[in-house]
Amino acid sequence: MVDSGVMILSTRARKGVILSDIKVAVCTFAFDILYINGRPLLHEQLKVRREELYNSFAEVPGEFRFATAITSNDLEEIQKFLENAVSSSVGDTLDLVPIAAFHGRGKRTGVYGSFLLACYDEQNDEYQSICNIGTGFSELQLEERSKSLGSKVIPKPKPYYRVADSMNPDVWFEPAEVWEVKAADLSISPVHRAASGIVDPNKGISLRFPRLQRVRDDKSPEQATTSEQVAEMYQAQKINHMNNNGEEDDE
Template sequence: MSSRPSAFDILMSNALSASKKSPSSFSYRKKCGRAADRITAAHEGLELGIGDASIIKALAEAFGRTEALVKNQFKEKGDLGLVAQTSRSSQSMMRKPDPLTVAKVFYAFRLIAKESGKDSQEKKRNCIKSLLVAATDCEPQYLTCLLQDTIFPALLKDGMWDIPKTCCFTLGVRIEPMLTKPTKGVGEIVNKFPDIKFVCDYKYDRERAQVHYMDNDSVEIYSWDAEQNTEEFPDVVAAVARLKKSHVKSFVLDCAWQKTSQNVDVKDIKVDVCTFTFDVLYLNGQPLILEQLNVHKEWPHDSFEEEPRFFQFAVTLKSNDIEEIQKFLDAAVSASCEDYMDNIGDTFDLVPFAAFHGHGKWTGVYGAFLLACYDCNNEEFQSICKIGSGFSEAKLEELSASLHSRVIPKPKPSYVFGETLDPDVWFEPSEVCEVKAADLTISPCSSCNSWGHGSC
């Protein structure tokens, strides 16, 4: 379904109808969870861990087909759900299977998510096969979509009227950060919100996190990806416990500290990290997120002692003066704060040298392109980014058609790209795209600069 409003209307109607019929039923709660692409809350860290390759193999085994045939159909249709549906409709059954229920499917999904260790992928596939074999009518299509996590959040556990009761701030459970929108300059913000006082923070090039301090003095640290990583930062745990003021019994901090390399053993940590605190989201049993921002931004200073190199307050400005805000932004740029750029200033001339097949509505054309810049010194095409948005349908079809005749069997020796990039096709360099970008960030998978990282 390509229309977002239509999809939303259908899901909303279903949610309202189901909540009126059985608002407290087990099945309804699980429907809500799966519609939101979750089998547990995010902070529990339980994921299905199923990729397209495993689903393709399970489809082949469940419906008596070869993996090559399933892959070819996936390439043609662009949707594994449609492949599953076609496979089921063309397969005869000696006995009609017992019907699937919401509870049965949800239980199977939890088993899949909990499988780990030796032969875990095979056990997951067997569980998927049992579901597919029992599926009838349109069920194979939507089971496959659920396994791929392609059905998006739309339903709520107890209906919209009980949101304040059920969706409350709970200490020890990470809350989602609010999404931000990049802007081209201070003037653009002031024009959108005239006569408003702004709160401005430095955005440190560090790892953002939430620190939850409980009434029993235990501490939980969550990354922005909802990962619980308390054990990696014993120095942070010690610092917040030592520097909180005596009247503080429990809290949640929105903070950041310098990024560390992945897979670092705790015993190898030699240097304490400095925690930069932006905000207190919860204090002594009271959530503060509904308070005015300029009010609860004072809570860090009222609740903690600052200690240089261990625990510091983020550099902050409160102002409605455009010149003062601009000076603050300039200072942040000079201090090398993350993601702050005055402007890129020009477009990039980049060469499409690989592409990925499109799925869904983009079946039959390339859905994304891998772009490269040319290094004259080394005579190399170095990957800089993957681009898949900003094209009209007509332009995407035109570009796909023009590049189709330029496909080569493998990348040239002069192509430099990250090991994790695995395009479906490679091209002979033949066209140049003028690309306009909003900003630049460090990429672990592109390779267009001298120290081994790229921009994308």
Template sequence: MKLKRDYRAELTDTLDLVVVGAFYGRGRKAGIPSSFLMAVYDPERDVFKTVCKVGTGFTDEQLAYANKLIEGYRVDRKPARVESLMKPDFWVEPKVVWEITAAEITLSPIHTCAFNVIERNTGLALRFPRFIRFREDKAAEDATTEKEVIEMYKRQRHAVS
């Protein structure tokens, strides 16, 4: 018998992540940016590396406010300090921090956090990420670091073993 992780369980820690891109919604949210490309900070290289795309956890009011927060930071090209394999509908200068939770941290071929660190041609990503709150008290450089995510991943793997 193979046991699978309970995906309703969440990480014990939340992450403070930086918005670096946005994607337009569909259906009821058509034409409105409703999911966001999020990144961790790598202070050694002074860059932001993607770790998830989050579009859940927002109330309608929070989603409207989220778009207001990023409005002034919208740019046409990928910011020089952002490392991403994904291309959002539009890029966002790495200035805005949000608190995010998730079920777990997994290996990912499309996110640049810890790319080639744990496994070749693979980074780390949050599985089932969910918005918790805005962190207007934090600068982008105060966000969760790549090293912290690697440590969280290692602790999580150790706990499952």
């Protein structure tokens, strides 16, 4: 016997839909197993738990599948796997402005390890933080971006930068570059200030798992993705998730 959680899906009909026409197709994706045949697996390593999972079940097309996973020590292979996962999430990219950075450590000593990106608020003429980005860079890209932004360093943040007091970057930049970024999704954030007050009265919106796509040499910082556009993307994502889960309101 395998102990598992129970998921209940909404099957409410929308207006004008005949109940007999409603069909809900569900495919379960298993990624871990914590208890099997009276034996807890909580203290076992993930590798052992996955072996138990694969040995205990068989995939059924359209009904039951194992979640896609890899085990690797190859950084490039892991990054490629993450890129494929991210590319299947948020469809649009955002054009964001690097306004600060954190010094790199270990292999990244001598270059910036991660960057603070911001969207542009047209109404208040300010740059609002939206995420930290430190993945998706090749060594050459890190060197190029660190060198390029190194000439844009300023002693303190601009008065029109909206950043949480708890965030303390090592260096600040003039708003000079625009980076095209793709992310897994957008979420409400108590730290970042993008679109603050539009979707939530006290919180902003941030990006999860942002990855650099390219530098937009054809755009100026004032042409970056706006806070209103960020809010629209978040709302569109929320509506899409609700529709996919069958949770749309009747009215």
